Amino acid sequence: MRTAASFEIDYIQYLGEDGRRVREDLPALAHDREALVALLKQMLLVRAFDTKAVALQRTGKLGTYASCLGHEATHVGIGSAMRPEDVLAPSYREYGAQFARGVLPREVLLYWGGDERGNDFSGPAHDYPWCVPIGTQCLHAAGAALAFKLRGEPRVAVACVGDGGSSKSDTYAAINAAGAYGLPFVLCIINNQWAISVPRSAQTGARTLAQKGLAGGLDCAQVDGNDLLAVRAAMDHALARARAGHGGSVLEFVTYRLSDHTTADDARRYRPDDEVKAAWTREPLVRLRAHLASLGAWSEAEELAWRAECQQRIDAEVEAYLATPLPPVTAMFDHLFETLPLDLAVQREDAIDWEARR
Numbered sequence: 344m345r346t347a348a349s350f351e352i353d354y355i356q357y358l359g360e361d362g363r364r365v366r367e368d369l370p371a372l373a374h375d376r377e378a379l380v381a382l383l384k385q386m387l388l389v390r391a392f393d394t395k396a397v398a399l400q401r402t403g404k405l406g407t408y409a410s411c412l413g414h415e416a417t418h419v420g421i422g423s424a425m426r427p428e429d430v431l432a433p434s435y436r437e438y439g440a441q442f443a444r445g446v447l448p449r450e451v452l453l454y455w456g457g458d459e460r461g462n463d464f465s466g467p468a469h470d471y472p473w474c475v476p477i478g479t480q481c482l483h484a485a486g487a488a489l490a491f492k493l494r495g496e497p498r499v500a501v502a503c504v505g506d507g508g509s510s511k512s513d514t515y516a517a518i519n520a521a522g523a524y525g526l527p528f529v530l531c532i533i534n535n536q537w538a539i540s541v542p543r544s545a546q547t548g549a550r551t552l553a554q555k556g557l558a559g560g561l562d563c564a565q566v567d568g569n570d571l572l573a574v575r576a577a578m579d580h581a582l583a584r585a586r587a588g589h590g591g592s593v594l595e596f597v598t599y600r601l602s603d604h605t606t607a608d609d610a611r612r613y614r615p616d617d618e619v620k621a622a623w624t625r626e627p628l629v630r631l632r633a634h635l636a637s638l639g640a641w642s643e644a645e646e647l648a649w650r651a652e653c654q655q656r657i658d659a660e661v662e663a664y665l666a667t668p669l670p671p672v673t674a675m676f677d678h679l680f681e682t683l684p685l686d687l688a689v690q691r692e693d694a695i696d697w698e699a700r701r
Contacts, residue, residue, distance in 0.1 A: 352551050355577050356567035360625045362633025370576045376640035382423060382571060383631050383641065384649055386415040389439040390628065391653040392448050393602075395661060396455070400606045404665065408455045409436040413569075413601035414535065416627030419443055420574030421531055424582055425501060432471040432484035432502040437533075440503065444470060448660035449667075458670055459678070478504055478511030481530060485517040488526035488591070499527045499585045507538025509552050515559075521591035522559030528591035529581045530556065533568065535600035540613040556593025568596030569627040572634075601626065672698045 357373065359365045364373075372378060393412055399405035411418060418439030425431065431444060438451055445466030453461030454473060462472035469487075474480035484502035491498045504514055509532045521528035532552045536543045549555060556563040562584065566577045574596060581592035599622040603610045610619075635641035676683060676691040683691060 350554070350557050352553050353564045354567075355564055355573045356570050357572040357576070358567075358570045358630045358634055360569075360630060362630040362637065364634075370572060370579075372575055373572050373634070374638075376635070376638055379571075379631070379635055379638075380640055382419055383628075383635060385419045385423070385439065385443060386571070386628060386631070387646070387649060388653045388656065389415050389419065389442060391650065391657050392438065392442075392451075392660075395657045396452065397602075397606060399452070399661065400455075404456075405452060406455050406457050407605050407607045409605045410600075410602035411436045411438050413599050413622065413626055414533065415439055416571040416631065417531075417533055417568040417574055417596040417598050420571050421501065421503065421578055424575055424578035425499070426582075427467055428496075428498050429582070430467070430469055430471070430484065430487045430498065430500045432480040432487070432500065433473060434477075434480060434503050434505060434508065435473045435475050437503045441466065441470075448657060449663040452661065452664040453667060456664065458667070459674065460667075460670065478508040478513035480504070481508075481511075481514045481517035482520075484530075485520045485526060485528055488521060488528040489524060491527050492524065497527075497586050499529060499582050501529045501531060501582075503531045503533055505538060506532065506534040506536065506543055506546055506552055507541060508532075509534075509555055510538075510547060515555070518556050518559035518561060518591075518593065522556075522561050525588075525590045527585035527588075528561075529578070529585060530561075530591070530593045531578075532593065532595045534595050534597050536598075537600050537604065537610070537614065539604045539608060540610075551595055553593055553595035556591075559591075559593075561590065562592040563594075564592070565595045565597060568598035569625055569630065571627060571631050598627070599625065 356365055357369055393410055396408050397410060400408045418437045422440030422443030431440060446464045450461045450464040471480060471483050481502045481504055484500040488500035508514060534552050538546060551565050553563040553565045564577055567573045577594050581594060585591060601622060632641060672694045673691060676687055
């Protein structure tokens with residue numbers, strides 16, 4: 344009996360949990376102190392924003408919010424690797440990637456505050472808005488990648504999806520299209536181990552989530568998503584090969600959701616405390632901070648000063664969000680249809696009457 348085909352999934356990691364190198368062939372970025380300090384600062388800013396956003400929700404100043412705690416290396420690594428002309432199709436918690444592309448924290452707050460004007464965000468106007476329907480953004484990115492190929496543009500479409508979203512038919516269809524048409528497409532599966540209350544072990548029988556791209560003929564790798572060096576190395580390679588016309592990739596970033604799924608969730612009901620405590624020892628800030636300290640490029644005093652600046656920046660963004668005038672109640676109706684169906688037209692009039700009586 345002959346073997347028709349055989350495959351391997353590479354695992355990419357450079358820094359261990361303590362920040363020490365686990366291999367000698369470090370990428371050039373590992374020695375670029377200035378670039379790494381800037382990336383660590385971005386990660387710290389994202390964490391400060393996340394903490395504040397949760398506090399705003401708890402005090403009734405924000406709607407349901409999806410925390411990104413623990414995802415900082417993956418998200419910042421993805422966003423910082425992309426070019427402005429590339430396209431990002433996020434799900435609903437990749438704030439670090441979006442901040443790297445120019446989105447303002449106040450715009451994220453507007454969105455989670457129920458104001459769709461938050462989706463008219465700063466940064467590249469061609470990036471897609473937050474996508475709450477699970478997996479549909481993958482098809483959007485595949486469509487953009489097809490347009491890039493047809494136009495002969497050296498641009499790449501990047502989609503982010505979670506471990507749960509990797510099981511959706513939309514995701515598989517995007518993978519198949521990217522492989523069949525040789526598209527400049529990078530699918531980032533952000534495996535944070537829990538699709539709300541469904542653990543990775545119950546999500547799929549696949550040994551890795553990266554291997555889901557093999558059936559589509561894409562280049563696939565599993566990456567330590569808490570190791571910024573590994574995230575950037577994987578993204579840099581995938582983006583370069585896509586831009587050069589060598590096709591798409593599926594990258595599985597293995598990380599952990601240190602928070603609840605959203606502020607409407609209580610993960611204590613389904614996650615063991617020991618698992619979460621162990622995950623905190625592997626979180627991304629610890630290892631990048633340790634690596635920079637080993638280079639003599641970061642100190643406790645520098646971190647304290649930057650944390651204070653982050654707080655000032657986030658406070659200013661919160662003030663801008665809270666000072667934004669509310670949209671009229673009709674805003675929820677006015678951008679759905681060219682001509683409203685009768686039932687929605689009646690609801691619109693009722694809403695106007697209700698607001699007038701307030």
